[in-house]
Amino acid sequence: MAGLATTFGSGAMTNSINEIPDAEMLFLIGTNTTEAHPVIGYKMRRAKRKGAKLVVVDPRRTELAEIADYWLRLKPGTDIPLLNGIMHVIIREGLHDQDFIKERTENFEALEETVKNYTPESVSVLTGVPVNDIYAVARLYATTDKAMLFYTLGITEHVCGTDNVMSVANLAMLTGHLGRPGTGVNPIRGQNNVQGACDMGALPNVFSGYQKVIDPAAREKFEKAWRVSLPESPGLMIADMIEKAHAGELKAMYILGENPVLTDPNSNHVRLGLENLEFLVVQELFLTETAEYADVILPAASFAETDGTFTSTERRVQRVRKAIEPLPGMANWQVIIELSKRMGYPMDYTSPEEVWTEMASLTPSLAGVSYHRLEAKGVQWPCPNSEHPGTPVLHTGSFTRGKGYFQGIDHIPPGELPDQEYPLLLSTGRILYHYNVTTPYSAGIQSMWPEEASELNPDDAARLGVETGDKVKVASRRGECVTNILVTDRVPPGMLWMSFHYKNSPANALTSAALDPVTKTGEYKVCAVKVEKIQEVGTCGGYM
Amino acid sequence: MIMDFVKFTINGKEVEVQAGISIIDAAEQAGIDIPRLCYDKDLSPVGACRLCVVEVKGARSLVPSCVSPVTPGMVVETHSPAVIKARRKVLDLLISNHPLDCLTCEKAGDCKLADYCYEYGVKESSFEGERHNYAIEESNPFIVRDLNKCIQCGQCIRACDEWTGIHNLNFAYRGFDNKPSTFDDLPYVESECVFCGNCVSVCPTGALTERQMKHKGRRWEMKKVKTTCPFCGTGCNFDLNVKDGKVVGVTANRASAVNGRSLCVKGHFGWDFVHDERRLTTPLIKKDGEFLPASWDEALDLIATRFKGIKDQYGADAFAALSSARCTNEENYLVQKFTRAVMGTNSVDHCART
Known part of the structure; x- marks a missing residue:
């Protein structure tokens, strides 16, 4: 989200989901929407049927790639040159929105200077995308009035994730596709409340509503409200926490509802870090891989056992309602209050609504949102006061930061690429039937989709003597795991694609240690591996 | 967008509705419920079940209201004896x-x-x-x-x-x-x-x-x-x-x-x-490498003591919290408040990036 925050001043999806069916063009880059966000995927299919043009940029032939007008099968990690090439064509052909650029943005010259070097011909060599497609997509996007851009982790989970995002934002600004319904730069957030967790200040540099901890005025406001003095310097991001744990500087952690051992890249490194802690508390629904390392495990309550709110990818705050009593006897909010009390800092909330009310009183962008207003359809922030209707489209008159900021961005190759020793490129993602953590505990889902089926192109499969259903050992420089193979030309030659859902085939034992330098996001989408067929020796152990 | 309206009469009452809408939707706006089995407002109409038939003055036969648009001056009866007889026959079949x-x-x-x-x-x-x-x-x-x-x-x-x-x-x-x-x-x-x-x-x-x-x-x-x-x-x-x-x-x-x-x-x-039967329902404390069930009081007291001890001994920055992109806003707010106000560090994060 740092990329959009730099360009626009706000790192959230600019437009709304229900604008999709009426869009005239959908430009998808690094998002397998029908599997990762199925209901949004339905709406994209509907738009396509109504006549919207569909462009899908993805090395994998996703479901939407199959029905796309243009499927640009780029080489992994070459998003920036592709986008620069598209912008090169738009500028050269005078298709950019000069009024928008003049009135709403700054630093256009820097972009112009950079993309000048990215001719479609040179970009085609770098990306593997045909020259004609680069021209066609550039013209189509620039000349379509209601064109929406979407991306997800296929853009962000790279060493150059932040730069990728800013390149996407450059493209939208260049053509004036912002601030109106049916346009925008739309990152679809992966998890149910990742937007909300950010909004609430579960980040080391900001309080709720992105109020910076280094801002003395913000700090003073929270100090007054919380009647305590607050630390001035930003804290650690996840990756830094693991490093500090390794170094012995971080001694204790409280982990609520996260499973970094399974979901963070380079998991062996994470394990060692957690092992090194003096005291680890994990609050979880299940005995997860991470919980195994805890000194104390607290049982967590699920979404069905608590009142509260989630904030969706389109910034819509919606109610979560308690349907049953918490199985562990206490809801998570009650546990934090109890712990706080024992540490000499009583928090006297009697309901989640009271927590919300306090938060809203301290957070300008959510100040107008109350539980009462959420009853029917929720509210999309920013919503600064109780009369404000909420904001379906961001940046209508001006950007959050004032003017949109163009940046000239050059190609940065992935941190690790295939070589002789590790000849295949591993990319990872989500499948329709699973979610990060809870779905393996759903009896029905687990019975239908119990095992990893890593995708391998028929060319590579033939060379390795592997067929669908065979078990292989996959190894990278950081770890190895065993998986079943599905031979399919959904993936290009030279690529192995795995999901990260399965305990018995933990893809993140393999993934890269390379990080985006700004967000510290792991490069889940590209690393080098080798694959070796293994002979079936008895059973390979059950699941779970 | 300028909307055209039409007037028509339904069950003796004159009403005005948006031009082009079906009789079944117009009836609903007038507070009259016409039965339907194949029709759903969120799906395209097909006029298959024939349960929504109504009597339209001047029409040769009963018309399916889900696929028939209202026209100006139309006179509709939704529950006349002929209609009810037809609906009974449809249900009978x-x-x-x-x-x-x-x-x-x-x-x-x-x-x-x-x-x-x-x-x-x-x-x-x-x-x-x-x-x-x-x-x-x-x-x-x-x-x-x-x-x-x-x-x-x-x-x-x-x-x-x-x-x-x-x-x-x-x-x-x-x-x-x-x-x-x-x-x-x-x-x-x-x-x-x-x-x-x-x-x-x-x-x-x-x-x-x-x-x-x-x-x-x-x-x-x-x-x-x-x-x-x-x-x-x-x-x-x-x-x-x-x-x-x-x-x-x-x-x-x-x-x-x-x-x-x-x-x-x-x-x-x-x-x-x-x-799922594998849900954790009681706190567990690790003793000699094994997790043993404990009461909430026992677990929370232990955590409070250890967190306090570590903060006193090593300073606030020896602590960090991971909150969750799966938990509610309120839970996330409390975790960051706890980390900042109680533990005294800004080291709180979650997997925003995965």
């Missing part, structure tokens, strides 16, 4: 080949066919003849398909096509054997089905039901609690169905801002992790 096993039917209490038979006083069929005897399909863990109860309204076909965009279903066979079918009449599990269950959400009878809800209680016993889905960032709403303090199923809720009644396999059928 429908139940001539529909098992009347309402005593054990999962949809009892939530079945539109039963509701209309009750309303129009159709107790049993006056027709005798051949009946279907399809095998009940239960070869997948999510959807029970009992085509003996299918009335060929085609809503499942349209939901699969128009909402999900999969188009896995269509009518197959002719005449008496006509039924919604997958390609080559395969069971769902062998077809292109993605198990979103949108077909179940629109089925007006017991032909398609949630397998997880089978024998878990009658529909009227379920407390429905509208909430937001815990899978992915789309923000779909649905109803948790609760009986005796347990979640027994998820059903779609029409009043959902983002998704309407569309759901995916995870939201519709993945909720059962809530009652």
Whole structure:
């Protein structure tokens, strides 16, 4: 989200989901929407049927790639040159929105200077995308009035994730596709409340509503409200926490509802870090891989056992309602209050609504949102006061930061690429039937989709003597795991694609240690591996 | 956009509605409910079931109100004797080949066919003849398909096509054997089905039901609690169905801002992790490498003591918290408040980036 925050001043999806069916063009880059966000995927299919043009940029032939007008099968990690090439064509052909650029943005010259070097011909060599497609997509996007851009982790989970995002934002600004319904730069957030967790200040540099901890005025406001003095310097991001744990500087952690051992890249490194802690508390629904390392495990309550709110990818705050009593006897909010009390800092909330009310009183962008207003359809922030209707489209008159900021961005190759020793490129993602953590505990889902089926192109499969259903050992420089193979030309030659859902085939034992330098996001989408067929020796152990 | 309006008369009352809308929708605006089995406002109209017929002055026969637009000056009767007679006949025909096993039917209490038979006083069929005897399909863990109860309204076909965009279903066979079918009449599990269950959400009878809800209680016993889905960032709403303090199923809720009644396999059928027997229900404290059950007091006292001790000994920055992109806003707010105000460090993060 740092990329959009730099360009626009706000790192959230600019437009709304229900604008999709009426869009005239959908430009998808690094998002397998029908599997990762199925209901949004339905709406994209509907738009396509109504006549919207569909462009899908993805090395994998996703479901939407199959029905796309243009499927640009780029080489992994070459998003920036592709986008620069598209912008090169738009500028050269005078298709950019000069009024928008003049009135709403700054630093256009820097972009112009950079993309000048990215001719479609040179970009085609770098990306593997045909020259004609680069021209066609550039013209189509620039000349379509209601064109929406979407991306997800296929853009962000790279060493150059932040730069990728800013390149996407450059493209939208260049053509004036912002601030109106049916346009925008739309990152679809992966998890149910990742937007909300950010909004609430579960980040080391900001309080709720992105109020910076280094801002003395913000700090003073929270100090007054919380009647305590607050630390001035930003804290650690996840990756830094693991490093500090390794170094012995971080001694204790409280982990609520996260499973970094399974979901963070380079998991062996994470394990060692957690092992090194003096005291680890994990609050979880299940005995997860991470919980195994805890000194104390607290049982967590699920979404069905608590009142509260989630904030969706389109910034819509919606109610979560308690349907049953918490199985562990206490809801998570009650546990934090109890712990706080024992540490000499009583928090006297009697309901989640009271927590919300306090938060809203301290957070300008959510100040107008109350539980009462959420009853029917929720509210999309920013919503600064109780009369404000909420904001379906961001940046209508001006950007959050004032003017949109163009940046000239050059190609940065992935941190690790295939070589002789590790000849295949591993990319990872989500499948329709699973979610990060809870779905393996759903009896029905687990019975239908119990095992990893890593995708391998028929060319590579033939060379390795592997067929669908065979078990292989996959190894990278950081770890190895065993998986079943599905031979399919959904993936290009030279690529192995795995999901990260399965305990018995933990893809993140393999993934890269390379990080985006700004967000510290792991490069889940590209690393080098080798694959070796293994002979079936008895059973390979059950699941779970 | 300038909207054109037309005036027409319905059941003796003159009303003004938007030009071009169907009689059935216009009636609804006028507060008159016309029965329907194949019609749903969120699907394209097909005019198949004939239950929504009305009398239009000057028309040669009764007209299906779902596919007939209102015209200026039109005079409509929605419940005239001729209409009621026709509707009774339609219901009579429908139940001539529909098992009347309402005593054990999962949809009892939530079945539109039963509701209309009750309303129009159709107790049993006056027709005798051949009946279907399809095998009940239960070869997948999510959807029970009992085509003996299918009335060929085609809503499942349209939901699969128009909402999900999969188009896995269509009518197959002719005449008496006509039924919604997958390609080559395969069971769902062998077809292109993605198990979103949108077909179940629109089925007006017991032909398609949630397998997880089978024998878990009658529909009227379920407390429905509208909430937001815990899978992915789309923000779909649905109803948790609760009986005796347990979640027994998820059903779609029409009043959902983002998704309407569309759901995916995870939201519709993945909720059962809530009652999985592997759920942790008591605090556990590790002693000599083994987790032993403890009381809340014991666990929280221990945590408070150790956190305090570590803060005193090493300073606030020896502590860090990971909050969760899966937990509520309120829980996240409290975790960051705890980290900042109680532990005295800004080291709080979550996997925003995965």
